[in-house]
Amino acid sequence: MIAVTGAKGQLGGELCRQWGSEAVGLDLPEFDLLDFDGVRRTLRELRPHAIVHAAAYTAVDKAEEEPDRCFAINATATGVLAELARELNCPLLYVSTDYVFGGEPFRTEPFREEDPASPQGVYATSKYEGELKVLAWEKHYIVRTCGLYGRLGANSPGNFVETMIRLGRSGKSLRVVDDQFCTPSYVVHVARAIRYLLGTSMFGTFHIVNDGFTTWYRFACEIFRLLNWDVEISPITTEEYGAKAPRPRFSVLDTSKYQRFVDAPPLPHWKDALAEYLQEREKLYPRNKVAG
Numbered sequence: 001m002i003a004v005t006g007a008k009g010q011l012g013g014e015l016c017r018q019w020g021s022e023a024v025g026l027d028l029p030e031f032d033l034l035d036f037d038g039v040r041r042t043l044r045e046l047r048p049h050a051i052v053h054a055a056a057y058t059a060v061d062k063a064e065e066e067p068d069r070c071f072a073i074n075a076t077a078t079g080v081l082a083e084l085a086r087e088l089n090c091p092l093l094y095v096s097t098d099y100v101f102g103g104e105p106f107r108t109e110p111f112r113e114e115d116p117a118s119p120q121g122v123y124a125t126s127k128y129e130g131e132l133k134v135l136a137w138e139k140h141y142i143v144r145t146c147g148l149y150g151r152l153g154a155n156s157p158g159n160f161v162e163t164m165i166r167l168g169r170s171g172k173s174l175r176v177v178d179d180q181f182c183t184p185s186y187v188v189h190v191a192r193a194i195r196y197l198l199g200t201s202m203f204g205t206f207h208i209v210n211d212g213f214t215t216w217y218r219f220a221c222e223i224f225r226l227l228n229w230d231v232e233i234s235p236i237t238t239e240e241y242g243a244k245a246p247r248p249r250f251s252v253l254d255t256s257k258y259q260r261f262v263d264a265p266p267l268p269h270w271k272d273a274l275a276e277y278l279q280e281r282e283k284l285y286p287r288n289k290v291a292g
């Protein structure tokens with residue numbers, strides 16, 4: 001049995017759906033990462049064969065206002081899980097982020113797993129600290145991914161695609177940053193790749209994102225092109241958008257290590273992944289059926 005934290009979130013939820021009865025999903029309110037004794041009790045009782053740690057404090061801007069809470073959830077609690085994984089002698093898979101590569105704005109080459117991290121801002125730094133905690137247990141996987149979208153969990157705060165659809169419907173003109181390069185990725189594909197990875201004993205760090213890269217502006221344009229909606233949308237700079245937290249200008253991840261070591265189908269291109277999600281979405285949310 002695999003214990004999945006963040007089971008009400010986007011990725012944890014998708015992993016639980018794909019694993020079915022093989023997984024036990026853990027999330028708030030019964031499972032609170034900040035209740036370290038409760039976390040220990042739950043996992044000692046479950047004695048899972050593996051722990052997949054997809055829960056996190058993911059509100060990137062809000063994290064700048066409550067760094068202690070963000071670090072406690074993303075870093076300290078991850079350390080507790082790493083100690084437990086060692087005690088139970090089970091693999092621990094920690095889901096991390098492209099945001100650990102925030103400090104190389106002029107880079108043009110995708111980041112490989114061994115490239116030095118340069119997290120900027122509270123969320124990114126807390127996730128990187130989580131990585132360092134996980135490294136202390138040899139049977140670990142660190143999976144860095146980016147810009148997740150897919151079916152929203154019960155408590156999910158939303159994702160970029162759903163935000164664009166909501167804003168697009170409102171009829172207002174949109175402004176989206178065109179100077180942050182990354183690879184937004186579909187949770188169904190990322191969850192599938194994580195399942196393949198856990199089936200190996202190839203411990204270590206892996207980058208798992210859809211193929212290719214884009215900017216958020218171009219990604220938004222593709223959403224509306226696929227929906228066939230006529231939305232007024234303008235490219236802007238990061239400074240013009242003026243978010244609280246810093247975001248990487250370039251955080252494209254090189255997935256060749258995953259593709260080389262794991263016998264799995266290649267990750268689809270981000271445009272195909274987006275088209276697949278938008279089609280799937282029509283079945284998921286029929287009342288909101290894309291009508292323009």
Ligand SMILES: NC(=O)C1=CN([C@@H]2O[C@H](COP(=O)(O)OP(=O)(O)OC[C@H]3O[C@@H](n4cnc5c(N)ncnc54)[C@H](OP(=O)(O)O)[C@@H]3O)[C@@H](O)[C@H]2O)C=CC1
Pocket residue numbers: 005006007008009010011012026027028031032033034053054055056057058073095096097098127145146147148149153155156157
């Ligand atoms: N979303 C993205 O674009 C990306 C995410 N990641 C990483 O991938 C992982 C999954 O992300 P995603 O599924 O989108 O995240 P979500 O925000 O959808 O889900 C995270 C889950 O963790 C739960 N959680 C938060 N705090 C606690 C706590 N104290 N105790 C127990 N559970 C808690 C949340 O509950 P609640 O909502 O009630 O707070 C939520 O159900 C995370 O580790 C994230 O850092 C990496 C790259 C991109």
Ligand SMILES: Cc1cn([C@H]2C[C@H](O)[C@@H](COP(=O)(O)OP(=O)(O)O[C@H]3O[C@@H](C)C(=O)[C@@H](O)[C@H]3O)O2)c(=O)[nH]c1=O
Pocket residue numbers: 058059060096097098099145146147148159160163167174175176177180216241243247
């Ligand atoms: C809604 C909106 C966002 N943006 C910008 C803000 C930001 O730079 C970019 C993406 O917006 P988001 O709010 O989805 O960004 P963000 O929450 O930072 O997304 C991230 O989530 C965390 C958890 C991760 O780990 C990352 O991989 C990353 O994908 O688009 C606009 O320019 N215009 C808009 O109207």
